[in-house]
Amino acid sequence: MNDSETVTHILDLAQELVQKRGYNGFSYRDLSEQIGIKTSSIHYHFPSKGDLGRALVVRYRASFQTAFVQIDAHEDDLRMKLRLYVELFRQTLEDEGKVCLCGMLSTDYQTLPPPVSEEVQRFFVENEAWLTRVLEEGQRAHIFRQDIDAAKEAAALLAGLEGAMMVARAFGDVERFTQTSSVLLAALEA
Amino acid sequence: MNDSETVTHILDLAQELVQKRGYNGFSYRDLSEQIGIKTSSIHYHFPSKGDLGRALVVRYRASFQTAFVQIDAHEDDLRMKLRLYVELFRQTLEDEGKVCLCGMLSTDYQTLPPPVSEEVQRFFVENEAWLTRVLEEGQRAHIFRQDIDAAKEAAALLAGLEGAMMVARAFGDVERFTQTSSVLLAALEA
DNA sequence: GTCTATAAGATGATAGAC
DNA sequence: GTCTATCATCTTATAGAC
Numbered sequence: 355m356n357d358s359e360t361v362t363h364i365l366d367l368a369q370e371l372v373q374k375r376g377y378n379g380f381s382y383r384d385l386s387e388q389i390g391i392k393t394s395s396i397h398y399h400f401p402s403k404g405d406l407g408r409a410l411v412v413r414y415r416a417s418f419q420t421a422f423v424q425i426d427a428h429e430d431d432l433r434m435k436l437r438l439y440v441e442l443f444r445q446t447l448e449d450e451g452k453v454c455l456c457g458m459l460s461t462d463y464q465t466l467p468p469p470v471s472e473e474v475q476r477f478f479v480e481n482e483a484w485l486t487r488v489l490e491e492g493q494r495a496h497i498f499r500q501d502i503d504a505a506k507e508a509a510a511l512l513a514g515l516e517g518a519m520m521v522a523r524a525f526g527d528v529e530r531f532t533q534t535s536s537v538l539l540a541a542l543e544a
Numbered sequence: 545m546n547d548s549e550t551v552t553h554i555l556d557l558a559q560e561l562v563q564k565r566g567y568n569g570f571s572y573r574d575l576s577e578q579i580g581i582k583t584s585s586i587h588y589h590f591p592s593k594g595d596l597g598r599a600l601v602v603r604y605r606a607s608f609q610t611a612f613v614q615i616d617a618h619e620d621d622l623r624m625k626l627r628l629y630v631e632l633f634r635q636t637l638e639d640e641g642k643v644c645l646c647g648m649l650s651t652d653y654q655t656l657p658p659p660v661s662e663e664v665q666r667f668f669v670e671n672e673a674w675l676t677r678v679l680e681e682g683q684r685a686h687i688f689r690q691d692i693d694a695a696k697e698a699a700a701l702l703a704g705l706e707g708a709m710m711v712a713r714a715f716g717d718v719e720r721f722t723q724t725s726s727v728l729l730a731a732l733e734a
Numbered sequence: 735g736t737c738t739a740t741a742a743g744a745t746g747a748t749a750g751a752c
Numbered sequence: 753g754t755c756t757a758t759c760a761t762c763t764t765a766t767a768g769a770c
Contacts, residue, residue, distance in 0.1 A: 360735080378568040379655045381763055395736050397765065451654070460710040461651040464641065465569045475714055502727075509711070509720065510727035514700060517707025520650040521699070524665055530699065537692075537700035541731035550753080571745060585754050587747065 361399050363389055369410055373452035377407060377462040377470075404467030407459075411473035414455045415480060418442075422484045432492040436511075436542075439485070440535045443515050447531050451523050457516040482508045489542065498542045507542065514538045551589050553579055559600050563642035567597060567652040567660075594657030597649075601663035604645045605670060608632075612674045622682040626701075626732075629675070630725045633705050637721050641713045647706040672698045679732065688732045697732065704728045 357365075367388055371380035382393040382403070389396075400406035425438050446452050456477040463471055485508035492498035515535060522531035547555075557578055561570035572583040572593070579586075590596035615628050636642050646667040653661055675698035682688035705725060712721035 358735090375655050376566060376568060376652055378566060379652065382765085383762070391735095392737060393764085394738080394766080398735065401765085403764070453651070457707070457710065458651055460714040461643070461648055462566055462569065463710075463714050465565050471714070478711055478714060502730075506723050506727050510704060510708070510724045513707035513711045513724050514704040514728070515707065516710060517647070517703035517705065518700070520647065520653075520706060521668055521703045524650040524653050524661070524668060533696050534700045534703050537696050538704070540692075548753095572747085573744070581753095582755060583746085584748080584756085588753060591747085593746065 360389075360391070360395075364396055364399060364406070365410060365413060368406055369414065369455060370450075370452065372407075372410065372458055373446070373455055374450070376458055378465060402467075404470055407467065407470040408473055411456065411459065411470060411477060415473065415477050418477070418481065432488055432495065432497050433539075435488050436485075436539055439488075440515065440539065443519060444528065444531060444535070447519055447522060447528050451526065453519040453523055454516055457519060460516070478512065481512055485511060492542070496544060499544050502542070511538050511542075550579075550581070550585075554586055554589060554596070555600060555603060558596055559604065559645060560640075560642065562597075562600065562648055563636070563645050564640070566648055568655060592657075594660055597657065597660040598663055601646065601649065601660060601667060605663065605667050608667070608671065622678055622685065622687050623729075625678050626675075626729055629678075630705065630729065633709060634718065634721060634725070637709055637712060638718050641716065643709040643713055644706055647709060650706070668702065671702055675701055682732070686734060689734050692732070701728055701732075 364385060367385055368380065371384060382396050385391075385396055386393045396406075400409065421439075421442055425435050429435050429438060443454060446454065456474045459466060459470065459474045460478075463474070466474070482505065486505045489498055489502075489504035489507055493500060493502075493504060515538065518531045518534035518538075522528060522534070554575060557575055558570065561574060572586050575581075575586055576583045586596075590599065611629075611632055615625050619625050619628060633644060636644065646664045649656060649660065649664045650668075653664070656664070672695065676695045679688055679692075679694035679697055683690060683692075683694060705728065708721045708724035708728075712718060712724070
């Protein structure tokens, strides 16, 4: 499954639709109409909807891994690293009220084909792992509170951001997300 | 729309299905089969799916208002009030991996009929209002941090709990929710 | 790779008998 | 209030021609 132009087009649009409407909120027909290609052609690239869903999360995970490498390479300030991370989500929300792909899929969780749900889990594991590393480093540098468990704090931060995206979108108000993310980050300060 | 036995049965099952599978993850047929009544009979009580969805959130909001009254009446300790509130969500999660009805609906937000989405907004407003009151009272009693904005902190707590339910369920691990909720509550301590 | 044609089943919804 | 019957539409998916 390499990425021809068509495949990329399908993935881009499908991701957008999942982020806006959820896994059960879009169909091959939606993709068909907006791409200008028949549904059977989409099935050629992604035989089942589960195949498409899985490809979506795999690519999304990879984009976050890339972001982690970028942030680690170009930013030393640990507080700024977290702010850049939060910024990834804020931009998504600003972009027509989309929320995190995996936050979205986690609500559809019980209806997902297992190959998809496994990838969603992996996303959370990887994100928490990176956040934990940043927090631990920050603790060693006496930037973040010493009396916290970095891993648990990382999980809480991620959960908080995911929830904040959902609530903020329900109000059509990105500022709500920004405020909640500030509160979550402030809780880490020494 | 009073609550005959049948109506209550429909609402109970529909709520369970939304909390597990989302608004677009259940159908009148699902209700029909599990209740032992034809879909046309369900349409008699709830002409459109939007009518059903709206009734669901109205009832859910009312159940939280009742919980608020109960907590305020029987518990003076402000920390305990918050713990009892968190416990409402934890029990939901423990009950077969259901998540907050409105957390669920907030991801389906862009596909909801307006009457439903308006009720979802109201749920968040009401919950934040109660939490804000508890936090403000706790600040006056010097139990919670003085350097926080109660309203913003309330929003962050609610968002954090909503997100924590989603993530915890994706791992099939209620303990994950418990840990994150502890982190969120700890951040309020003076 | 994309198309036409088609399938089997699901979905929200309505008309009218009992 | 519940049933049968029926609806148009949508959904995922496949077979086979170009």
